Amino acid sequence: xxxxxxxxxxxxxxxxxxxxxxxxxxxxxxxxxxxxxxxxxxxxxxxxxxxxxxxxxxxxxxxxxxxxxxxxxxxxxxxxxxxxxxxxxxxxxxxxxxxxxxxxxxxxxxxxxxxxxxxxxxxxxxxxxxxxxxxxxxxxxxxxxxxxxxxxxxxxxxxxxxxxxxxxxxxxxxxxxxxxxxxxxxxxxxxxxxxxxxxxxxxxxxxxxxxxxxxxxxxxxxxxxxxxxxxxxxxxxxxxxxxxxxxxxxxxxxxxxxxxxxxxxxxxxxxxxxxxxxxxxxxxxxxxxxxxxxxxxxxxxxxxxxxxxxxxxxxxxxxxxxxxxxxxxxxxxxxxxxxxxxxxxxxxxxxxxxxxxxxxxxxxxxxxxxxxxxxxxxxxxxxxxxxxxxxxxxxxxxxxxxxxxxxxxxxxxxxxxxxxxxxxxxxxxxxxxxxxxxxxxxxxxxxxxxxxxxxxxxxxxx
Numbered sequence: 001x002x003x004x005x006x007x008x009x010x011x012x013x014x015x016x017x018x019x020x021x022x023x024x025x026x027x028x029x030x031x032x033x034x035x036x037x038x039x040x041x042x043x044x045x046x047x048x049x050x051x052x053x054x055x056x057x058x059x060x061x062x063x064x065x066x067x068x069x070x071x072x073x074x075x076x077x078x079x080x081x082x083x084x085x086x087x088x089x090x091x092x093x094x095x096x097x098x099x100x101x102x103x104x105x106x107x108x109x110x111x112x113x114x115x116x117x118x119x120x121x122x123x124x125x126x127x128x129x130x131x132x133x134x135x136x137x138x139x140x141x142x143x144x145x146x147x148x149x150x151x152x153x154x155x156x157x158x159x160x161x162x163x164x165x166x167x168x169x170x171x172x173x174x175x176x177x178x179x180x181x182x183x184x185x186x187x188x189x190x191x192x193x194x195x196x197x198x199x200x201x202x203x204x205x206x207x208x209x210x211x212x213x214x215x216x217x218x219x220x221x222x223x224x225x226x227x228x229x230x231x232x233x234x235x236x237x238x239x240x241x242x243x244x245x246x247x248x249x250x251x252x253x254x255x256x257x258x259x260x261x262x263x264x265x266x267x268x269x270x271x272x273x274x275x276x277x278x279x280x281x282x283x284x285x286x287x288x289x290x291x292x293x294x295x296x297x298x299x300x301x302x303x304x305x306x307x308x309x310x311x312x313x314x315x316x317x318x319x320x321x322x323x324x325x326x327x328x329x330x331x332x333x334x335x336x337x338x339x340x341x342x343x344x345x346x347x348x349x350x351x352x353x354x355x356x357x358x359x360x361x362x363x364x365x366x367x368x369x370x371x372x373x374x375x376x377x378x379x380x381x382x383x384x385x386x387x388x389x390x391x392x393x394x395x396x397x398x399x400x401x402x403x404x405x406x407x408x409x410x411x412x413x414x415x416x417x418x419x420x421x422x423x424x425x426x427x428x429x430x431x432x433x434x435x436x437x438x439x440x441x442x443x444x445x446x447x448x449x450x451x452x453x454x455x456x457x458x459x460x461x462x
Contacts, residue, residue: 028132040153042155043154045096045194046154048094048192048193056092056183057116060183063109063172064170065106066107067104067107068086069085069099069101069102069103070083070085070101071101080136084244084286085099086174087188087286091184093105093118094155096284097243097286098146102120103118103120104162104165106118115158116158118159118160119165120146121161122147122161123145124139124145186387186388186389188381188385189402190401191403195287195379198285199287201283201287202283202287205241206281207447209234210277210279210293212233214295215462217230217295218462225268226253226268227251227256227264228265230249231249234277234279242282243282243284243286245282246290247280249265250263250277251277252275253276254268255414256427257276257411257426258425258427274427278290285380287379287380288379289378289444290378291431292409292430294427294429294455295459298459299456299459300456301455301456305426308428311340311410312429312430313430315339315374316406316430316432316450319375321335323406323436324398325436325438329375329393329396330395332375332406333374336408337370338354340366341363342354345366349369349423350365351365369411369419370408370411372409375405377393377402377404378403378405379403384403398436400436403434403435405432405433405434406432407430407431408430413425430450432450
């Protein structure tokens with residue numbers, strides 16, 4: 001059957017300028033080589049994803065569960081943002097940067113557990129109009145799409161066309177059902193061997209991205225929007241060796257370093273200032289690093305900059321020292337806060353003593369200079385496990401296999417009249433990615449210079 005027989009009389013597809021002429025419609029489905037039906041090898045992550053699905057199935061006996069990948073989001077008119085599947089969908093399928101928008105993972109209850117099927121749109125048949133005319137799914141526009149049989153082989157899961165998917169009134173759906181959303185979030189607290197390897201890879205690529213930034217600091221200094229140069233250099237590394245950046249890069253120079261989520265990145269990078277860079281590479285598996293370093297642009301910390309930097313490093317090291325299996329997760333933050341309170345009181349910046357500032361009910365004065373938390377879980381989301389219960393997250397115990405950040409900081413806003421002028425406009429954060437093992441914490445990002453002396457040598461040696 002050719003295009004003129006199948007749909008030329010039914011479909012009047014046009015592009016922006018003119019309808020397709022009759023000759024095109026008669027010949028478009030002819031003259032194509034046969035597609036080889038290759039069976040790809042099973043992916044490394046398939047068995048791990050199967051174990052995760054088994055845990056979900058056991059937790060919800062007799063319930064029909066739906067885990068959507070999500071749809072592409074419009075950026076402007078007919079231009080979409082790059083698609084990234086919902087983290088729970090990717091975690092449970094093992095389908096990552098190459099997953100298809102609109103896919104659904106469905107747990108169908110049955111005897112002895114669930115029948116699990118991955119639904120998505122099969123690649124376009126060359127005898128249909130979508131092959132050449134649909135800019136969102138047509139092969140002429142976006143390239144070949146995956147085949148049902150191929151994905152089934154790679155992921156070790158049954159597949160079916162999305163047209164066969166049906167929604168049920170009693171479905172539990174990730175994103176709308178609180179209990180299911182909470183469970184799949186908490187399932188990610190402890191990472192398996194595959195996830196840990198992917199996190200190590202993400203950190204390694206991120207480290208190369210930081211080296212790239214240091215090497216290109218002269219270019220950033222020379223440009224009127226040097227922060228954008230820093231951002232662009234890191235993004236190039238993320239795209240070359242990974243999938244994307246895991247979140248919007250913060251390249252905050254001078255007073256901008258005091259804004260915790262500065263992502264406009266449109267300022268100058270001036271010698272004599274510090275530049276705070278918070279960046280992470282998301283690798284193809286969608287696991288991301290999250291690392292911050294604060295650099296003296298000219299290669300040398302001023303005495304005040306070094307004082308603040310060394311205090312933040314002291315807080316980070318104190319937090320690392322208390323992190324052990326069985327310790328409450330919030331203890332990591334509390335250890336960092338003890339250092340921040342002690343030093344800001346010592347410098348005469350607090351109206352109370354350090355001990356009073358640490359009082360749970362009436363204290364907190366030191367938090368003016370560090371309003372964020374010290375740690376968060378990390379993995380397939382930069383703020384992983386975010387839908388977990390508080391008693392499982394902040395009040396939960398650290399376990400081997402958990403990966404989390406340690407990221408204290410000090411930020412003295414340029415117009416903060418509570419501090420002497422020499423403090424104002426200085427912001428410092430040091431952030432590392434920590435893997436907990438049975439023997440204690442491992443700093444995955446320790447190879448990236450951390451101490452003031454190491455950072456100076458790093459920048460000066462570019």
